[in-house]
Amino acid sequence: MSLVAAAKKAADRVVVTIFVNPTQFGEAADLESYPRDEARDLEMLKQAGVDVVLIPSVEEVYPGGDETIVETTRMANMLHGLVRPGHFRGVTTVVARLFNFVQPDIACFGEKDYQQLQVIKRMTRDLAFPIDIRGVPTVREPDGLAMSxxxxxxxxxxxxxxxxxxxxxxxxxxxxxxxxxxxxxxxxxxxxxxxxxxxxxxxxxxxxxxxxxxxxxxxxxxxxxxxxxxxxxxxxxxxxxxxx
Missing domain, CATH: 3.30.1300.10 (Pantoate-beta-alanine ligase, C-terminal domain)
Incomplete structure (x- = not known):
């Protein structure tokens, strides 16, 4: 919701995508157990005044027989990318596709996953997406734990x-x-x-x-x-x- 607030300050209309991306999970069990509460998400987004919510299916994002991936060759294969091989390839591939679906002028991403933010900035620059990528500060619980x-x-x-x-x-x-x-x-x-x-x-x-x-x-x-x-x-x- 902090990303929504930042986007509303920066733009006339706000689009939010909800998609649990299978290509960035290393283990099937992690994907299956990933928390999902679409009804609660939609209610929060409605209360916040979001204009559009895009909830694509896996088949829409990854049509059968697709062969194309997007990857930052250095930044995706270092640091956290060594702990989670293939993770950032999944991130950049899905974000590139979502960018093409929505065609935003500005896109907001959290700073908590700092490497992800920098990877998306580099991908956006390298592929000449006409999009301003903005980092939003990490939101924390009262005791300091980063929200996740x-x-x-x-x-x-x-x-x-x-x-x-x-x-x-x-x-x-x-x-x-x-x-x-x-x-x-x-x-x-x-x-x-x-x-x-x-x-x-x-x-x-x-x-x-x-x-x-x-x-x-x-x-x-x-x-x-x-x-x-x-x-x-x-x-x-x-x-x-x-x-x-």
């Missing part, structure tokens, strides 16, 4: 443990403001997450905020920190851009 449809699948114990994501990022942000190195930030986050016994750190990347380039040594420019942590089989992600 996956959160409802956490047990109460894992839900409490999941706060370690935002806690580790806040600690890194504070350290960055005082002056530090990339290596020290990595150690700080790893130590913080490892102190939570219910958490399994699956990915930790600290890269250039704009191009996802490798960083090392002293932190001298804005860096994007992206982490993925598993709790009881549920993979959560979070991110923070930190500055020296």
């Amino acid at each position: 449809s996956r959160n409802v699948r956490l047990t109460p114990e894992d839900r409490a443990a999941a706060l370690v994501l935002s806690q580790s990022l806040t600690a890194a942000e504070q350290a960055a403001a005082k002056g530090t190195t990339i290596e020290a930030l990595r150690d700080l986050i790893s130590t913080t997450v490892s102190a939570e016994p219910r958490a399994t750190l699956c990915g930790l990347d600290i890269v250039g905020a704009e191009d996802l380039s490798d960083l090392s040594g002293d932190l001298t420019s804005p860096a994007a920190i992206m982490i993925s942590v598993e709790f009881g089989g549920i993979l959560l992600i979070d991110q923070r851009v930190v500055t020296p």
Whole structure:
């Protein structure tokens, strides 16, 4: 709904797409268990004054016999893309098709999946889509956990443990403001997450905020920190851009 609010401020009409995309899921079980509540979604969108809701079928998005994929060759196969092979290929392929369905002037995406945002920006630029891609800040629960449809699948114990994501990022942000190195930030986050016994750190990347380039040594420019942590089989992600 924060994306809707941002879009309403930026445009005369707002179109929302609802589509659980099968090509970006690595495991069939994850796709099947993904939370769906179309009736609730539609009611919220109606109350917000959305003009159009597009709910395509899988057959409409992926017609039988289709052979074409869209992929950013470098940005999709690094960082979180190594943890979830093929995920970003599914994202860019479906987003390109949805862009062609809707033909928007502006498209809003959340910053929580920071790599996804940068991948979509690069795809839009490279394929010359006449679309302004806008990032929208991560929305958080009162205790700091980034909102996600996956959160409802956490047990109460894992839900409490999941706060370690935002806690580790806040600690890194504070350290960055005082002056530090990339290596020290990595150690700080790893130590913080490892102190939570219910958490399994699956990915930790600290890269250039704009191009996802490798960083090392002293932190001298804005860096994007992206982490993925598993709790009881549920993979959560979070991110923070930190500055020296």
